[in-house]
Amino acid sequence: MKKTIVAILLSALAGPVSAQPVLSNALQSGMVVQQNQPFRIWGKAIPGQEITVKADWTAVAKSITGSDSNFLVMVSVPAAKENDFTPHRLVVEGAGGAVTLDNLLIGDLWFCSGQSNMQFSLKEDKNAATELPKADYPYIRLLRADLNFSATPIENFRGKWETCTPATAKEFSAVGYSFGRDLFNTLHIPVGLVWSGIGASAAQAFVPQGVLAADTLLDRVYLQPYLRSEKSKEKIDGGFSFEKVTRPFLLYNAMIHPFRNLSLKGFCWYQGESNRTERTSYTQLMYAMIQSWRLNFGQGVLPFYYVQVAPYYWDKEDPVLADYAFFREAQERISLLGNTGMAVTMDVGEAKDLHPKNKLPIGHRLAAMALKRTYGKMAVVDEGPVFDFFEVRSKKMIVHYRGATADGLKTSDGKEPSFFEVAGADQKFYPAKAMLVGNLIELSSAKVSAPVAVRYAFTNYAVTNLENGAGFPAVPFRSDNFTEPAWPK
Numbered sequence: 001m002k003k004t005i006v007a008i009l010l011s012a013l014a015g016p017v018s019a020q021p022v023l024s025n026a027l028q029s030g031m032v033v034q035q036n037q038p039f040r041i042w043g044k045a046i047p048g049q050e051i052t053v054k055a056d057w058t059a060v061a062k063s064i065t066g067s068d069s070n071f072l073v074m075v076s077v078p079a080a081k082e083n084d085f086t087p088h089r090l091v092v093e094g095a096g097g098a099v100t101l102d103n104l105l106i107g108d109l110w111f112c113s114g115q116s117n118m119q120f121s122l123k124e125d126k127n128a129a130t131e132l133p134k135a136d137y138p139y140i141r142l143l144r145a146d147l148n149f150s151a152t153p154i155e156n157f158r159g160k161w162e163t164c165t166p167a168t169a170k171e172f173s174a175v176g177y178s179f180g181r182d183l184f185n186t187l188h189i190p191v192g193l194v195w196s197g198i199g200a201s202a203a204q205a206f207v208p209q210g211v212l213a214a215d216t217l218l219d220r221v222y223l224q225p226y227l228r229s230e231k232s233k234e235k236i237d238g239g240f241s242f243e244k245v246t247r248p249f250l251l252y253n254a255m256i257h258p259f260r261n262l263s264l265k266g267f268c269w270y271q272g273e274s275n276r277t278e279r280t281s282y283t284q285l286m287y288a289m290i291q292s293w294r295l296n297f298g299q300g301v302l303p304f305y306y307v308q309v310a311p312y313y314w315d316k317e318d319p320v321l322a323d324y325a326f327f328r329e330a331q332e333r334i335s336l337l338g339n340t341g342m343a344v345t346m347d348v349g350e351a352k353d354l355h356p357k358n359k360l361p362i363g364h365r366l367a368a369m370a371l372k373r374t375y376g377k378m379a380v381v382d383e384g385p386v387f388d389f390f391e392v393r394s395k396k397m398i399v400h401y402r403g404a405t406a407d408g409l410k411t412s413d414g415k416e417p418s419f420f421e422v423a424g425a426d427q428k429f430y431p432a433k434a435m436l437v438g439n440l441i442e443l444s445s446a447k448v449s450a451p452v453a454v455r456y457a458f459t460n461y462a463v464t465n466l467e468n469g470a471g472f473p474a475v476p477f478r479s480d481n482f483t484e485p486a487w488p489k
Helices: 002-012 128-134 174-187 209-213 216-227 250-259 280-297 323-336 360-374
Strands: 032-034 039-044 050-055 061-064 070-075 088-094 097-114 137-144 161-164 191-195 266-270 304-307 340-343 386-393 396-402 409-411 420-423 429-431 433-437 440-444 453-456 466-468
Touching: 032 191, 039 088, 050 070, 061 070, 097 137, 097 174, 097 250, 137 174, 174 191, 174 266, 174 360, 209 216, 209 280, 216 280, 250 280, 266 360, 280 304, 280 323, 304 360, 323 340, 340 360, 396 453, 409 433, 420 440
Parallel strands: 032 097, 097 191, 097 266, 137 191, 266 304, 304 340
Antiparallel strands: 039 070, 050 061, 050 088, 088 097, 137 161, 386 396, 396 440, 409 466, 420 429, 420 453, 433 440
């Protein structure tokens, strides 16, 4: 009798729905289940049938499939225990059968996204030869989502949860791997890492259409130009093009939305090169993106740690150009939003390589922020020296830093600090001789007798050497609020 009813229901549905529950493909054997958060099990089944979830760590949970064929069942998840790597099982049962997930680990799950420097794989890293043989972490699990686009939000993606081995890690994000490795080696709990992004992408591609439409600035700058274009009338498929990855909302629909029910610990983000000509609009766009992700994932103010773009000359060998520095400044303002943090890359960039090869320190810096700010390990140093204020003594400028207490200021190469500039009332900046005096920087320039402003590493491709004792680079800055000039095209 039950089979007859199932057959009738199946034939009545507008689209094919399996008698056996079909889980979202974010839920797979071998994944990490987020600790201390309700685990949401979602998918499709015949409308009206009861779905039962039996997890070996908690009580049975049930729900009824809706008229739209969707179901969502939540089960509680305990806190992860240090050095507890017990594999778990979860069974989802419906009228037509059951689905079993095996080898589940209870730990922390982090979502990584952005463009090519986050996509940059471990096998491409300068340290690959020494790091890859060590990338054998059976309790770190990795998921890479395949590229896709969609004009409307979709439910599924292509990708498989895998155990971190040298073979799987080499294809994974080097920054993401380094981040997860450091968390695992410090916390000694399972770590899951999702990578879902694509090189060359623009930030507006990761923001829901409705969020862009609701903001006057974002609607005007990003959404309406696309909706009025012929491109918006094209049939959207999954094929890559450098132009398509900059279109608003398409990547959100296909590569972020499918994960929205997945319980997470937080986000890691490395993107910006494709938006480098923008300033206020980019900062506001990122505020909107972060807040929309937090809202749609429905887990409160999840931490969002991101990477400032590295020095690059953009095919113009002019040490005075600073348009990229003004963009980095727009990125820094993102950190004014609560529960965010920015990793600086000024010391590990390569002036003539948009994809610098030294990615592991970036993951280390993101992990340090997470360990201190999310996990409460307050002894961890998680940032470099940050400009505080300056004073003028005679013709010299004295620069004071906060965050310079981690064994003081030093330089990575033993030389004097580079890339300081000072300006007088005429607002013209000149290179300054910099000397380390304890935890202060003393600046002087024969061309500026009465300095009124100072800048540090505030040009396009300054690869820096100033850092604290923990090896975290000083944050680039300017003390002035001078109007950004019009740059040569």
